[in-house]
Amino acid sequence: MRSPFERRIEDCQRRLERTDAALLVCFPSPNLTYLTGFEESPSERHLLLFAPRAGDPVVVAPTMYDRQLAGVPIDEPPLEVRLWDDSDDPVDVIDGVLEDLLEQGGGDVSTTTDGTGDETILVDDRMWATFTQDLRACVPDATFGLASDVLEDLRVRKDEVELDALRRAGAIADRVSLEIRSRGDDLVGTTEAELAAEIERLLAAEGGGKPAFETIVASGPNGARPHHHSGDREIERGDPIVLDFGAFVDADLEAGTGRYPGDQTRTVVVGEPSAEYERVHEVVREAQHAAVDAVEPGVTADAIDRAARTVIEAAGYGDAFVHRTGHGVGLEVHEPPYIVDSNDRELEPGMVFSVEPGVYLEGEFGVRIEDLVVVTEDGAERLNDSPRGWETGGTHPS
The missing domain is CATH 3.90.230.10 (Creatinase/methionine aminopeptidase superfamily)
Incomplete structure (x- = not known):
């Protein structure tokens, strides 16, 4: 039997398709818990869920969360986890995830400062400014909106x-x-x-x-x-x-x-x-x-x-x-x-x-x-x- 979280991820992706948004990004919040069953308090460390319009969702997280994330009840679509160590720059990992997901979904958002893309990315309504700014730095030509545009009608x-x-x-x-x-x-x-x-x-x-x-x-x-x-x-x-x-x-x-x-x-x-x-x-x-x-x-x-x-x-x-x-x-x-x-x-x-x-x-x-x-x-x-x-x-x- 499929978990409620697998159904919610798919519902989220269908709504992204309808709104023509490229992907949705959550940080530790009720939205993250709703979509994955994973609960954590926000901290200065980058822990983000990327749910693309098409393709498999990805979590970027510190290595210390490896075992906890292994228990997330999402197998179909499979949840990819990309970990980073404290000695790493997590923005480099995020940059790679965005590039992969946007290319996978047919997007046209450059990850360089002279890009010309115009995709829409929806971010958690309560995401801390530091994480939102990091996302903007990775995709400076994207349009940013709020995750509630998709998740409110689901929740x-x-x-x-x-x-x-x-x-x-x-x-x-x-x-x-x-x-x-x-x-x-x-x-x-x-x-x-x-x-x-x-x-x-x-x-x-x-x-x-x-x-x-x-x-x-x-x-x-x-x-x-x-x-x-x-x-x-x-x-x-x-x-x-x-x-x-x-x-x-x-x-x-x-x-x-x-x-x-x-x-x-x-x-x-x-x-x-x-x-x-x-x-x-x-x-x-x-x-x-x-x-x-x-x-x-x-x-x-x-x-x-x-x-x-x-x-x-x-x-x-x-x-x-x-x-x-x-x-x-x-x-x-x-x-x-x-x-x-x-x-x-x-x-x-x-x-x-x-x-x-x-x-x-x-x-x-x-x-x-x-x-x-x-x-x-x-x-x-x-x-x-x-x-x-x-x-x-x-x-x-x-």
Whole structure:
């Protein structure tokens, strides 16, 4: 059976053919992991994947990665690895790879400063400038574009292996959410930082990997800051507490790497909240329901944002909804599609994104409710199912 990475390389090459780009170059990033299953952090060393429009892909890497790259699950098309030692100039290796691949694909980009070629090379959107400049030095007459021109449409629709991982990540977040709620009065007197650390411990105990992002515990007036950093404020009875967390899980792959995150937000209260908080919480919950209910293939991303925003504006809190309604989730916690005004991209089955409207009242409190959803053939599937009400301890409505 072919690996997902072999299929992705071929899909990438087909899209390069359609866009008439000569090749795509990735450096250590989610794009590299998506195409090869190889994960590494960027460094000053040249580690680059070259995926040509036609022909076999090539990886240029330091010799120290030889054994790791031997395990990359790509046999067809075969993945060629060209290694360089620390005493070598890696740009010489890159120059040779570019010359070979462009000639192989019928390209016309000279590797000398007086060349007259006009091929297009797509580079990783986040590639460090030093590597991009080295590529430009090798092919000074090429036109450079972004790898997202080809890879975004591939990565935005998740396959079943990816969806399985995202469902498991969602279930882990659900279990932790239930556990935190059940503690009720025990949360009083705990600092935000202590509760954030406990949430991360529980995520790991439930089978999660590293946190998908910095866990947010924002109590009382701190909840009015959407990306508050959990601090030493002690939780008090009656405080609204915004809880935003998730953990990565490994995709079920025979070989190669693929880690996918959970991302869930609930806003809870120990004891009895104020009447205004109850009203705002209900408005946000209605807005989130309206947005999820609007999800189906063919609907635009901005229509989902509008569905949530309309509810909040009608309740008089429009100015307090200060961020987009959602963001795509995959190998990265934030990726396309972005659920935001003016994004007219149509939703397609397999897209996964957050739906997280919020209201933030400076000096008082904030409320955010977030679930991940996947677009299905006729609607949406929530990947989170823990209670969305504010009650803690004992039983609570969903």
